Amino acid sequence: AQSVTQLGSHVSVSEGALVLLRCNYSSSVPPYLFWYVQYPNQGLQLLLKYTSAATLVKGINGFEAEFKKSETSFHLTKPSAHMSDAAEYFCAVSYTGNQFYFGTGTSLTVIP
């Protein structure tokens, strides 16, 4: 079955520190991959997406992710965390380009 695994349901970083949120997919066929962010009481907002073009994808708010086929990973990073980055982050996968399956999410806390 198509799926993504997000390692770490809670991640805490200090303000200004590197943010690393992990996502692995389970398929031999490279899928489309997405990172979404969800702020409290809000819907999901797309941060970035991989659609088989460049393996290093840059998104909004300084986030980027690298697709690594050999590791079946699509980890999300940001060099310097801001307080406003505190939110829930979801990795999602699509194989048809038309159906999306989400991971269980990682809650990011930024410590002042």
Added chain:
Amino acid sequence: EAGVAQSPRYKIIEKRQSVAFWCNPISGHATLYWYQQILGQGPKLLIQFQNNGVVDDSQLPKDRFSAERLKGVDSTLKIQPAKLEDSAVYLCASSLGRGTGITSTNTEAFFGQGTRLTVV
């Protein structure tokens, strides 16, 4: 461009009652999704429409949940009767969704703010 609109934002009902949620997708988006997001979990696809036809409803509890998308635009999701475990945020999303596979023009889903349902 207007986003995906959902109403109501919040709903509290007693178990065994009925409830309906409404979604208006982004204009021109052929595909509409309903997701259920239980607290602390990722969104789970309930049903997916392509225009007014159902593409996938494999995870929809059909004994109590129903959804329709008349005329291929707005959609309603109904729960009748509600159970305590139905307490969740119900998210509607839409995408361009023309076709599937390598010819698909759809590579992003846009989400509404969701409806938070509490069943007591």
